[in-house]
Amino acid sequence: MIYTKNLTKTYNGTTVLNIEELSIPKGQSFGLVGNNGAGKTTYFSLLLDLIKPTTGNITSNNVVVDESEDWKPFTSSFIDESFLIGYLTPEEYFYFIGELRGQNKADIDNLTAKFEDFFNGEIIGKKKYLRDLSKGNQKKAGIVAALIGHPEVIILDEPFANLDPTTQIRLKQIIKDLAQKQGVTVLVSSHDLTHVTDVCERIVVLEKGNVVKDLETNPETLKELEAHFSGGTIFSDEEE
Amino acid sequence: MVLFALYFVAVFIGLGIGLLYLLKEGFPDQDPFVVANNYLFYWIIADLLMRFFLQKLPVMSVKPLLTLPIKRATVVNYVLGKSALSFFNFLPLFAIIPFSFMLVSDGYETSLVLTWMFTMMISVLIINFLNFIIEAFSAESEISFLPIIVIIGVLFGLNYFEILPMTSLIGSGFLAIAHHPILILIPIIILGLCYGFNFKILKKKLYLDSSLKSKVTEVNASDLSWTERFGDIAPFMKLDLKLIWRNKRTKSMVFLLFIGVLYGLFFYPQPVYREMTFMFALIGIFSTGFFLINFGQFIPAWDSGYYKLLMSQNIKYEQYLRSKFILMVISVVILFVLGIPYVYFGYKILIAHFAAAIYNIGVNTHVILWGGSYNRKKINLDKKAAFNYQGTGAVQWLIGIPLMIVPMGLFGLVNWLVGFAAAIALLMVLGVAGIVFHKKLMKFITKKYINSKYKMIDAFSQDN
Numbered sequence: 001m002i003y004t005k006n007l008t009k010t011y012n013g014t015t016v017l018n019i020e021e022l023s024i025p026k027g028q029s030f031g032l033v034g035n036n037g038a039g040k041t042t043y044f045s046l047l048l049d050l051i052k053p054t055t056g057n058i059t060s061n062n063v064v065v066d067e068s069e070d071w072k073p074f075t076s077s078f079i080d081e082s083f084l085i086g087y088l089t090p091e092e093y094f095y096f097i098g099e100l101r102g103q104n105k106a107d108i109d110n111l112t113a114k115f116e117d118f119f120n121g122e123i124i125g126k127k128k129y130l131r132d133l134s135k136g137n138q139k140k141a142g143i144v145a146a147l148i149g150h151p152e153v154i155i156l157d158e159p160f161a162n163l164d165p166t167t168q169i170r171l172k173q174i175i176k177d178l179a180q181k182q183g184v185t186v187l188v189s190s191h192d193l194t195h196v197t198d199v200c201e202r203i204v205v206l207e208k209g210n211v212v213k214d215l216e217t218n219p220e221t222l223k224e225l226e227a228h229f230s231g232g233t234i235f236s237d238e239e240e
Numbered sequence: 241m242v243l244f245a246l247y248f249v250a251v252f253i254g255l256g257i258g259l260l261y262l263l264k265e266g267f268p269d270q271d272p273f274v275v276a277n278n279y280l281f282y283w284i285i286a287d288l289l290m291r292f293f294l295q296k297l298p299v300m301s302v303k304p305l306l307t308l309p310i311k312r313a314t315v316v317n318y319v320l321g322k323s324a325l326s327f328f329n330f331l332p333l334f335a336i337i338p339f340s341f342m343l344v345s346d347g348y349e350t351s352l353v354l355t356w357m358f359t360m361m362i363s364v365l366i367i368n369f370l371n372f373i374i375e376a377f378s379a380e381s382e383i384s385f386l387p388i389i390v391i392i393g394v395l396f397g398l399n400y401f402e403i404l405p406m407t408s409l410i411g412s413g414f415l416a417i418a419h420h421p422i423l424i425l426i427p428i429i430i431l432g433l434c435y436g437f438n439f440k441i442l443k444k445k446l447y448l449d450s451s452l453k454s455k456v457t458e459v460n461a462s463d464l465s466w467t468e469r470f471g472d473i474a475p476f477m478k479l480d481l482k483l484i485w486r487n488k489r490t491k492s493m494v495f496l497l498f499i500g501v502l503y504g505l506f507f508y509p510q511p512v513y514r515e516m517t518f519m520f521a522l523i524g525i526f527s528t529g530f531f532l533i534n535f536g537q538f539i540p541a542w543d544s545g546y547y548k549l550l551m552s553q554n555i556k557y558e559q560y561l562r563s564k565f566i567l568m569v570i571s572v573v574i575l576f577v578l579g580i581p582y583v584y585f586g587y588k589i590l591i592a593h594f595a596a597a598i599y600n601i602g603v604n605t606h607v608i609l610w611g612g613s614y615n616r617k618k619i620n621l622d623k624k625a626a627f628n629y630q631g632t633g634a635v636q637w638l639i640g641i642p643l644m645i646v647p648m649g650l651f652g653l654v655n656w657l658v659g660f661a662a663a664i665a666l667l668m669v670l671g672v673a674g675i676v677f678h679k680k681l682m683k684f685i686t687k688k689y690i691n692s693k694y695k696m697i698d699a700f701s702q703d704n
Binding site for chain 1: 701
């Protein structure tokens with residue numbers, strides 16, 4: 001589904017991302033972890049053609065993303081608050097995204113009704129502008145907007161940050177359902193190792209722009225990741 | 241908005257230089273300096289009124305300072321000091337200083353004029369701080385503009401019914417200070433009191449749950465289903481209309497429509513201008529294109545806050561731009577229709593305005609959209625509206641040349657060489673040509689935008 005080849009991004013001589021080859025099959029829930037500056041958001045921005053690759057490219061469903069715009073109809077994303085339109089209410093925002101993605105009002109109403117639990121009564125019918133919502137509620141609206149119009153690829157940058165515990169648990173269920181039941185390719189990045197291991201079938205660790213680990217999730221994965229990020233010494237010492 | 245601010249600066253400088261002459265003309269047997277002082281009362285009232293609606297204390301900017309080891313008193317002084325640097329305080333200087341120069345060169349005593357000038361500057365600051373006191377009281381009352389209306393109304397009434405002759409009272413006050421410099425202590429003390437009072441109010445309110453709380457506004461939803469007739473660009477039109485109506489910075493656009501309509505009234509009532517046929521084109525372009533220029537110059541920066549979203553969404557750039565185009569065309573048509581009464585000043589004016597409207601629709605809309613592809617400055621929609629230069633770069637200056645100077649020059653030249661009819665025809669032909677080639681032009685413009693996509697995304701995500 002998504003194939004990355006020889007991808008690098010360089011700013012003023014500093015390479016911030018360097019991926020030789022990475023292939024993500026359809027319907028996989030894919031997790032990207034790494035410290036600040038590891039290149040997670042850079043990779044997602046390249047995937048959405050928001051920045052131009054220095055070399056190489058990404059192919060999504062046989063479309064080279066920086067050459068054609070044909071990936072847009074089946075791709076959706078929520079990266080940060082700049083994906084929200086502050087002066088709209090959540091409903092208006094959903095309708096607007098819906099119109100761009102060929103959905104009518106009834107479709108949107110159906111969709112948002114399904115997320116009543118997730119919204120916890122704080123989003124719909126509140127007569128508030130998105131810019132006046134709390135960070136967590138803004139995130140909820142942004143994530144649900146990314147599900148509009150049956151996308152085949154969904155990209156969520158740090159979806160768990162700012163959410164309350166209940167919503168985090170609900171979001172995990174939503175992401176799992178998307179990948180397992182609907183065959184959607186979900187790309188998630190996070191700083192929270194527990195959440196990613198819970199949700200993703202596969203986890204890639206980025207460090208200074210390079211892929212340093214590529215793991216199939218199994219019961220040991222969380223330990224392995226924790227060991228990696230704590231410097232690789234503490235846990236291995238204990239085990240020996 | 242820049243044009244707007246500059247316009248005011250120019251008007252004030254003009255006023256400062258011309259006032260002495262005007263007063264001598266209007267009141268030949270009175271001392272112009274005395275007359276000017278008698279009018280100060282009206283200036284004070286007008287200034288207070290204007291500030292009340294446009295100027296707000298910059299309290300929000302101190303939020304980050306609260307948790308730092310800085311005394312609350314310092315923070316309050318900083319906020320109040322910052323307010324003294326507002327554009328509203330500099331604007332009167334553009335009139336006061338030239339007027340003072342004119343007075344001195346007219347033979348008035350330098351020391352007298354200097355004292356007067358300083359008194360005026362202190363008065364500007366008094367008005368500045370007085371306004372914040374009034375605003376503080378307004379915030380607590382139910383009808384927020386009641387206090388200012390009452391204060392202004394009472395002062396005006398006292399003066400008008402000659403119960404308390406405010407005009408001569410204030411006038412002779414200023415004169416007395418000018419003649420006895422020691423009295424300047426009085427306004428300085430008043431300024432000190434106003435400052436102290438503000439300090440007290442503000443210190444009490446500098447907490448996150450009182451004045452620093454950001455206001456949550458109720459949504460005003462209006463029915464925009466009429467936009468559906470525009471087909472595939474309807475979503476963007478709805479978005480643009482909400483953009484204009486729901487943000488402080490853009491809301492002032494609506495008022496610009498009125499200024500656009502009334503713009504001709506600055507010129508046409510004076511016979512001097514009615515003789516200058518070449519001016520008709522410029523006034524016509526400006527008057528029918530007032531919204532076009534002010535809105536258009538910041539395309540696509542209006543959407544800079546969520547530009548990444550638009551760029552990753554399933555949209556056609558051409559539709560996005562066409563929505564802005566249609567909006568500008570509608571504004572030109574509305575402004576032209578509202579300006580039809582100018583025919584009162586002569587049918588030639590109406591014809592010139594019509595030609596200018598066609599030129600605006602056919603040429604200027606495309607020019608300004610094209611110019612927009614060079615915009616690299618972000619705009620924060622939540623920031624205050626009046627005299628906000630954010631988002632202004634070289635583009636906004638350069639675009640004025642093809643937008644206004646070129647049509648005026650062409651019109652003036654042909655009008656002078658051939659005649660009025662030919663000049664009108666030229667503007668119309670250019671305009672119609674633009675309309676005919678609309679599709680081609682839009683294709684070219686769209687390409688420009690696509691080419692600068694990455695640069696724009698990058699620029700719009702920087703906080704400047």
